[in-house]
Amino acid sequence: MRRRRIPTIVGLLAISAGVLLLALPELGGGLLPRVAATLLTVGVGAAAVVLAARELFDSDDxxxxxxxxxxxxxxxxxxxxxxxxLDRISTVGRRAADDADEWDGARERTPRERVYASLHELGVDVLGRTDGDTPGAAADRLADGAWTDDxxxxxxxxxxxxxxLPRRASFPLVRPELPVVRRARHAVAELAERLAANAPDSASRLAPVETMGDGAAQGEYWPTAELPRTRSTGRTRRVAVAVLLASAGGVVMGVPGAVLTAAFGIALAGAARIWEPTADIELTRTLEPRTPTPGATVEVTVTVRNVGETTIPDLRLLDGVPAGLSVRSGSPRLTTALRPGTERSFTYALTAVxxxxxxxxxxxxxxxxxxxRETVRTVAVTDGHDSLACGFERRSDDASSPREQATQMPGQQKAGVTGSxxxxxxxxxxxxxxxxxxxxWxxxxxTGDLATVEFQEPRQPRVAVVVDARRAAYVAATPGNVPAPRHGASAAYSVADRLLDDGVPVGIGTVGAGDCWLPATTGEAHREAxxxxxAGDAAVPWTPPEESTQIREAVDDLTARLDPDVQVVVVSPLCDDDGVDLVRQLEGAGHGVSVVSPDCTDPSTVAGAYAHLARENRLSTLRGxxxxVRDWDPTTPLREVQARGAAV
Incomplete structure (x- = not known):
């Protein structure tokens, strides 16, 4: 703001001097006034050029x-x-072909060795599970190529x-798939087919890495901390530049009419400074239906009304779609102009999750x-609906009917204390x-001595359901799909709801995002809590945390809150080895541990098939x-998960 104040003062003084000379021409006579006029002319012309350049390339907003x-x-x-x-291998290999470097140089071996080691581990695991091979026998079969016909x-x-390298890899503008990448792709497809998964076609290429999401922290979904703000649109900048240049040319060439064009720019800038854009409006929003089932279409209707006394010439509205809902059709945006007392409505559809x-x-x-200029601000909805509830409902099956137990150690357990x-x-x-x-007696x-008999006191088992909401756990079958921790929140409620129906005290907690912890107890108030x-996004948010989670610290925090006899149900996608470490360390702390794992992999693609194989390996490790471990497909309705006993 201070940078603009000095040129503004100089410009006003120059304009005042010019007006004074026009009103009193006799002041321009004599040598000194002519020299002053010349200097003033040159100064105004130079200042106009400088201001035009700064207006073109600089912005205070x-x-x-x-x-x-x-x-x-x-x-x-x-x-x-x-x-x-694999993309890294391809990039390095093609650069080696272009630069005529040694193919087996040290800098090319590291990514290949990492891919080989991971696939070799998966191959040994798959052959052991499908053919009953020992690790040594499976490694020998992989080494001699006898494990597949591909x-x-x-x-x-x-x-x-x-x-x-194929000979055509050295030709200009020719980029064939490298042999090691093609072989790795075929190996993944063959191993996936052995597990009877929806294996990808061995001839299918890898999807572009750009389509798989980068997992980077995206910051706040709905940033409003800097609002309200009035800012320049930049639309008048070119007009101001043209006016200033025309004025400078008029000053240098002595054309008064060109100089007077600056008045247009002054008037435009002054109007933008004096009249700050405002919008006195009221909003209403309706949802239909209010409590949809997962996957249903929800129609959102928003009505905006001008309750002020002036016309709003340019009004743009963005409705606050929640981070967990995606727009199926229509647009949550509106651009319009509203006279006093008039209103406009727009409708769009969401997919419920x-x-x-x-x-x-x-x-x-x-x-x-x-x-x-324009003003950006938030506005509250004065009437209608401000939230949408989907799922997370009580089980509808008969609580008196026989059903599978929900924990690995059902019934009463020893309390670790003696008494009656x-x-x-x-x-x-x-x-x-x-x-x-x-x-x-x-x-x-x-012996002649009195002695008292001590008994083990029975105690109802207590369970803590822990949702894995680490940064690494935020994966989805497609970049815009529901992330695994949100599936985990649904499964955690299903587990807790069933246990509470069995009269088992249940608590919940999270690892990674948020700081959610409810101690184990019973009752309808606790169920609602x-x-x-x-169901909300405070404990398990839709955006991943910015920082990674240290497993040792997370386990220490959990064990500090858990009594020794509390059983733990971990809900985790097991998409990385840290998920396995979390479960193993909780078990090592003396707790009985079960796992419910939502499967967010897509084995129909090469990369997804690799992730599916790696996840199956982790499940096998825990079962070993x-x-x-209960392997759960999130596409299965929750009522079916409850009927099968979502907790292990």
Whole structure:
């Protein structure tokens, strides 16, 4: 602002001097006034050129990031890291062909070795599970290529990591797929087919890495901290530049008419400064239906009314679509002009997904008549609906009917303390006041001493359901799909709801995002508290956390909150090895651990098939340590998950 103040003062003084000379021409006579007029002319001309250049290339308005309500945040696709490794191999290999470098140089071997090691581990696991091979026998079969009839897949493990480049790879503008990448792709397809997965076609190429999401922190979904703000649109900048240059030319060439064109620019800039654009409006929003089922279409109707006394010449509205909902049809934007007392409505459709979705505050952009400045601010919805509830409902099956137990150790369990009960634990010396019914009279007859019998006190098992909401867990089958932690929130509520129906005290917690913790207890109020926490986005947000989670610290935090006898149900996509470490370390802390794992992989693609194989390997690892794991397809309706017993 200070940079503009000095030129403005100089310009006003120059204009005042010019007006004074026009009103009193006799002041221009004599040598000194002529010299002053000449200097003034040159100064005004130079200043006009400088101001024109600065107006063209400079702007005092900082950049303002506006939300994009048409789509939810983008997430990383499982297998994207594998695709990036193969892409890295291709990039390095092609550069080696272009530069005539040694093909087996040290700098090319690292990415190949990483891909080979990961696929070799998966191959040993798959052959062991499908054919019953020991790890040594499976490794021998991979090495001699006898495990498959696909020559390219067999060659990946049998013929080394640096096959010769095809001759056409050295031709200009020719970029064929490198042999090691093609062999890796065939190996993944063959291993996936052995697991009876929806294996990709071995002839299919890798999808572009750009289509798999980058998993980068995207910041706040609906940024409003810098609002309200009045800013320049930049539309008058070119007009101002043209006016200033014309004025400068008129000054230098002595053409008064050209100089007077500056009055137009002054008037335009003055109007933009004096009249700040405003919009006095009221908004209403209606949703139909209010409580849809997952996957249903929700019609949103927004009505904006001008309740002010002036016309709004330029009004742009962005409705606050929640981060968890995607627009199916229509647009949540409106551009219009409104006279006093008039209104406009627009409609768009959303796809419902489980959760309680609170709409963000709509954004309003009001421009002035000249299109020079605009005001950006939020506005509250004065009437109608401000949230959408989907899923997270009570089970509808008969609570009295027989059903599968929901924990790995159902029924009563030992409490770790002694007292009254039915199961003998130990004898101790008699203490005055002990009940006579607990005195061991046989011990008295044998030894002559009084002794009191101690029993194990029965206690109802307690369960903590923990949702894996780490940054790495935010994966989805496609970049714009529902992320795994939100599927995990739905599964966690299904587990808790079933356990509460069984009378088991249940608590919930999260690892990674948020700081959600509810101690284990029972009751309808507690059930509603669990539903509110998991259905909303405070405990498990739709945007991934910016920082990675240290597993050791997360386990220490959980164990500090858990009593030793509490069983833990971990809900995790198991999309990385840290998910396995989380489960293993909780088990190592002495807790009985079960796992519910939503499967967000897509084995129909090469990268997705690799992620599916890696995830199956992690599930196999946990089961090998006697940790029960329930593999859950999130596309299955929750009522079916409940009927099958979502918790293990």
């Amino acid at each position: 900082p950049e303002l990031r506006l939300p994009t309500p048409e789509s939810r945040p983008q997430y990383r696709v499982p297998g994207a890291a594998f695709a990036e490794r 020559e390219a897949a067999a060659a990946f493990f049998a013929d080394g990591l640096c096959p010769p 489980p959760g309680t979705h609170a709409f963000e505050s709509p954004l309003v952009i009001a421009g002035d008549f000249a299109g020079a 009960g039915v199961e003998f634990d130990s004898l101790r010396a008699y203490r005055p006041g002990d009940p006579a019914s607990r005195i061991d 046989h011990h008295r007859a044998k 669990i539903r509110t926490r998991l 340590h006697d940790i029960p």
